[in-house]
Amino acid sequence: MIKTPSLRLPSHKSPDPISFLTEKKSYSIENFVTEEGKTLPSFELGYETYGQLNDQGDNAILICHYFSGNSHAAGRYSAQDPEPGYWDDLIGPGKGIDTHKYFIVSVDILCNACPHLPFIKTIGPSTLEETTQKPYGMNFPHITIADMVHSQKIILDFLGVTHLKAVVGCSLGSMQAWQWAADYPDFLDKIIPIIGSGFETHPFVTSAVSLWAKMLTLDPCWNEGNYTPQNYPHEGMKAGLEILTWNCLSSHWAEVYGADGFKKLAEERAKFIEPNHFLYIIKAVQNFSVRKHLPKIKAKALVIAAASDFLMKPEFSKHAVQESLNHGIQASYLEIEGEGGHLDGLFAISKVSQNIKHFIEE
């Protein structure tokens, strides 16, 4: 008897009952200049905050989200909300990242993968160009990890945050954590990159994500990004998500949910993903590297990998720690035991929440 597939394994901890309620907010950003020098039109960017900022504005922790995620990191939107934010096991009153002590901020990335979900506010290729009232499509400016980080800094400034205790992020979020350490070395104390590829994208990962993109772009309905609701790359988008899902889960997951599990899950999730945004995030991942900025980094790093992750392999994180130490960056390594693959960085985070707590507070 195979169950309806879920990203979560039966062996993963179930979500806690309601720990706190939260809401999505947004901030209007104007005259945003991208790393490559293009100015974006004004846009609203979604964010969430948990806990209270102190008078000095220096008890803040920034959470950076993963590829298909968003800024809903913890809490529930209502008492009826069936599922809390993805790291509710880590963030909350008395938890590893304690909302009684810290002011926690999380921001939707530029080109967020799911721009049509009502609680996500972002900008990207699906945004309508003001003059034509048509989507930008592939004419939208390239977005980099540094651009994502820059947009987060604007929101932190607006909120009155003067200093970050830590930047914590998983997968794509781990890249943002390293980018924060490179771009704002005096603004933060610590970074916790989780299930990442180190401080630059490993060529194994670059080629994997190019295959995700290839699935989409092989669909003739993708049409160089000029798809319409009538002529939409459903097949390519589902297949792109299926390979992403295969890469991010594990053989144990396949034993639990069956060989068709990846496909079923991808079919459900594809409804929410905007194809061109998917491609823009892939490009940002492929271009990520802070190698040349290593000498500037001052933050102390706790690098966490998932033991069964065969995409962002534990050895990439170990290597990042070793190279960090070689560059005089204080760094240590921690592994999440489990059989869930890459996504143990989300669903098995409770296994390391005390380590995260100690690292932040030490």
Next chain:
Amino acid sequence: MIKTPSLRLPSHKSPDPISFLTEKKSYSIENFVTEEGKTLPSFELGYETYGQLNDQGDNAILICHYFSGNSHAAGRYSAQDPEPGYWDDLIGPGKGIDTHKYFIVSVDILCNACPHLPFIKTIGPSTLEETTQKPYGMNFPHITIADMVHSQKIILDFLGVTHLKAVVGCSLGSMQAWQWAADYPDFLDKIIPIIGSGFETHPFVTSAVSLWAKMLTLDPCWNEGNYTPQNYPHEGMKAGLEILTWNCLSSHWAEVYGADGFKKLAEERAKFIEPNHFLYIIKAVQNFSVRKHLPKIKAKALVIAAASDFLMKPEFSKHAVQESLNHGIQASYLEIEGEGGHLDGLFAISKVSQNIKHFIEE
């Protein structure tokens, strides 16, 4: 400086100088009835033999080839031949599988992936239907691993082989080895399934190979299998081979040859692969299971995995050994150390050739 990509890592042993010369032969098979009851038209099937059959016909070893391989397992076709058969490190005079002692046979599989290479003889969807003189396409009968094995048995009978010392195969060949043990339990003593998925295809592998197929079938030029030289699924075929290649190599390989290495290699290799044959082999892999035949199996098994293989994971082989023992099948496990991924089963085979020798001779 990145080298031209090769499936072989620089750390792999280079091929030996000429150990012996060999030639491709073929045998005409008539009235072949498939497992699902369809009769194939007469066809030539390619095979190679190394060493001499004894008078009793019982010193034979059968080698079963991998997904994109063929029966050229060892030796060279001429003194000018730049590369020997894929397991030349294992098979030859005085080697692990010693051509001085054994009569070694290898056969091109039905629906071989590369039917247009001059030294391969097979039948499949690219074969011309007699009445229409057009390729069968997707109307060709389904082929199973049992059908492949059955065709090999016909050739062994023709050659006068009365008994097999062992059946040895890697990847797809490992499935054939298990199938041999299930279908002809009295005809063989031992099997050596290498870099396999155990005695049935693991759901993780089933879903991976469905993604290989998806890349091809997303290309509109695939046209439900009715492609022509003028309207050929080049893009889909290259992409399908790229994901296959990514699955079969490793992160270390990506470090050596770069993120584009998989794509470059796939582009070169796609020229030789027949798209519909690719799909037929995938279907055969997905349908493989000898679970219900386990009580019939008499052969002793040496199950060999590659340590860095993340597709046919070592744990699948370990699990097969454990389950074999539970079913009263004598089985042991051996691992090839290395960083080359799945294909260490080809290119690092010399690391275990003495173990193979001892297992066959004990």
